[in-house]
Amino acid sequence: MRWFAIKSLRAFVTLWLVVTFVFFVLRLSGDPTMILLPDDTDAATRSFYRALWGLDRPIWDQYLRYVAGLMQGDFGISFRNNMDAFQLVRDRVPKTALLGWTALSIALVLGIPLGILAALYRDSWIDRVVMGLAVFGFSMPNFFLGILLILIFSLQLRWLPSSGSDTWWHLIMPAFTLGTGFAAQIARYTRSSMIDVLAKPYMRTARSTGAGPARRVISHALPNAAVPVVTILGFQIGQLLGWAVVTETVFAWPGIGRLLTTAVATRDLAVVQCIMILLAITMIAANMFVDFLYGWLDPRVRVGAGARTA
Amino acid sequence: MTALLRATGLRKSYATGRAGLFRPSARFNAVDGVTLHIKPGETLGVVGESGCGKSTLSRLVLGLAQADAGEILFDGAPLPRADTDDWRRMRIRMQLVHQNAAGALDPRLPVRAQVEEALRIHKRAPERAARALSDVGLPPAMAARYPHEMSGGQLQRVVIARALALDPDLLVLDEPVSALDVSIQAQIVNLIRDLQAARGLAYLFVSHDVAVVRHVADRIAVMYLGRVVEEGPTAAFRTGALHPYTRALLDAVPVPDPGCRGGAVPRIGDPPNPAAPPPGCRFHPRCPFAVHRCRAEPPVLREFAARHHAACHRIEEIA
Incomplete structure (x- = not known):
């Protein structure tokens, strides 16, 4: 429990650092009104929108308001279509989750048995x-494999x-594109x-006790070899998510990756921030x-x- | 009495380095024509320096490695080919205990599960694991521990329990105590002896330590660079070893008596490279008694006393 509390x-803290970093970097990257509004917009309209979105306030003020909003579950409003940023992102989550889990499952189902096979028949x-x-x-880059x-x-x-x-048919190619790497x-x-573990003395013990090859691999080699693989996982x-951006663009898959590309291009700050927070949470959850x-x-x-030692 | 294990003319070579395009890889004989037998309930000790082929010999005897030449009969029948079903069934009758007890156990499983596994593989009742662990002197509370929670001596007890749970006729102990502290060594050696007295199983006890082997073995075989140079009852090694190499080994055993310090122990230096053994008698470069004949002609094992053999040209002259 203590372990869980510390984690x-x-x-x-990690999440807070991410929020803060993303907030300031995005605001240093230029005025969203320059990109979102037509070029011939007059100065009065621009300052109207700046005031509307709160961009005319000091950056510290903006930051505190944003964090206060987050505490209440308010992720801000999309500049582009005035919708709740969280709502926009949430609508896209199922598609990316489906693509991501399928890709990961393909990776596991292909990668682990092939790796075991290569280790067992090493140098063959x-x-x-x-x-x-x-x-x-x-x-092979994702976009290239996708186009291929x-x-x-x-x-x-x-x-x-x-x-x-x-349909499910639509899922096949994007999932393989994302899963291959x-x-x-x-x-x-x-x-x-596996090669490391197969050379361990306890594998010889198992063999000299009469354990068959399947038992040796499944109950001794694989669980011991799994630790580095889990790290990679x-x-x-x-x-x-990063790789999904490219894949979703190539296959026009309506997920978070595509939302992120458009949001970045149009300086849709609230949406970008919301996605970054989601990304950070995914990372943290994966690590835990x-x-x-x-x-x-x-x-x-x-x-x-x-550690008990006698 | 018929032998439980009889090995004749065992030979096993390993490649050293890679083969070139026009050059086959060099090979050396780790075990080069070894003949031995073990009777039921008997302990044969095998002594030698590192690199003399002791471990290879124990692997050959168990069928874990395939000999290039020679024959192994276990209970009158040849060993089945490795990893066949017959070979796996044979594991019930012959088990291995080796030096690295910590490495020999799966770090992920509690020790009881590892003893149970041996029983499950051979369709024996896993409940016997608890009995096996108590037979080797481990309190029941330890059964739930993981290997990293136990000391070296305790781990070696677990490894022995795992091997004995199957009730084998032959236990091959490859340097079972070399990795342990001296005080723990004595405990484990005594445990091994007590188990034999209680169960009547045969041991092939392999070690570089003459003192330990002398303590446990009924008969001793001394190996030098893949060959047996002397073999006989343990008593014969107390009174009069024949081969100059055996004498050097025995002289090197420390005597626990402060009054008897610093005798003139002959220093024979390091063994030659086993990949390129010297011609003739393999011991001649280190032998104080070597003559011209030793450099040219390999000696054969000859019987000098009852069941006491040695391979040396000059035993009659130097005895």
Whole structure:
């Protein structure tokens, strides 16, 4: 419980730092009225909008008002269409969550077994093929892979729709585009971690006790090899939104990534801030989840169970 | 009495370095023509310096590694091929305890679960784990502990419990006490002896420490660079070792008596590279008695007293 309290406090401080940083950087990046309003807008109209959005106040005043609003669950108003920023973002969350989880599942389902296979058949042709694919998958930029898939499966074969999110068919290509890079990373980490563990004396103990290959891998090698893979998983959940921006743009997937690109381009401050906060919360939650998994996977880092040595 | 284990002419070589395009990789014989047997309920001690092939020998005997040449009969039948079902069933009858007890246990599982696993693999009642742990002198409260919560001596007890839970006929102990403090060593050695007295199982006890081996073994085989140079009943090693190498090993054992300090122990230096063993008798570069014949002609094991063999050309002259 104490552990959880400390973690929560830290998470809260991190979140506050993110909010503050994003707030000031965005406001230093120029006057939103210059971008949002037509070029020939006269000065009086401009100052009207500045006053309306509170941009004429001192920056400290703006900041305190913003933070006070956040405390009450008010994320501000979108400059572009006068809608509640939180509402705008919330409407997009399910689509990105669907894309992200599908991509992550693909990454896990492909990456972990391939990594195990490469480790078990180390230096054989299986290992070389898997690692070759991993290098390919990791080094291929998302936008390129996305366009390549569209060329093959939409334009040539006409199997899959190239854009939109109306059916499950629409999900396939974006999810693979986003998942491939993650799968490659996971495969590499799984492989190297498995190779380490397979050389451990307890693997020999298991074999000399008569444990079959499946039992050795599933109940000894994999759980011990999982720790580094879980670390990577934590990073990936954080990266997911960043990579989703490109993927969502390529496939016209109406998620947070696309909302973010338009919001940044138009200096829609409230929306950008709201997305950044969401991103920070995702990162923090992913990290806490990873810490929790560590404890579950490795009794040596388990909290509460103090080191007893006799 | 028929032997529980009989190994004849065992040979195992390993590659050193990578093979070149036109050059096969160099190989060295870790075990080079070893013959031994163990009777039921008996302890055969194997002594030698590091690199002499002791650990390879224990792996061969258990069928964990495949010998290049030679034959192993366990209870009259050849060992099944590694990792086959027959081979796995054979694990019930022969078990391994090795030096690194901390590494030999899965860090993720409580020790009781690890003993239970051995039983589950062979469809034995997992409840026997508790009994196995108490047999090796661990209090029941320790069963729930993780390996990192236990000391080296306790861990070695767990490893022994795991091996003994299956009720094997043969236990191969590869340097079981080398990683432990001297006081703990004595506890574990005595435990190993008591378990044998209670259960009548046979041991292959491998160690570099002559004093420990002399304490536990019924018979001793001395290995030097992959070969057995002397073999005989333990009593024979107390009264008169034959081979110059064995004598050097025995002279190097410290005597716990302050009145008897600093005898003239012959210093024989480090062993040669096992990858390039010297011709003739492999011990000749370090042997104080070496003559021309030793450099040219490898000696064979000859019987000098009842069941006491040694491989040396000059035993008659130097005895």
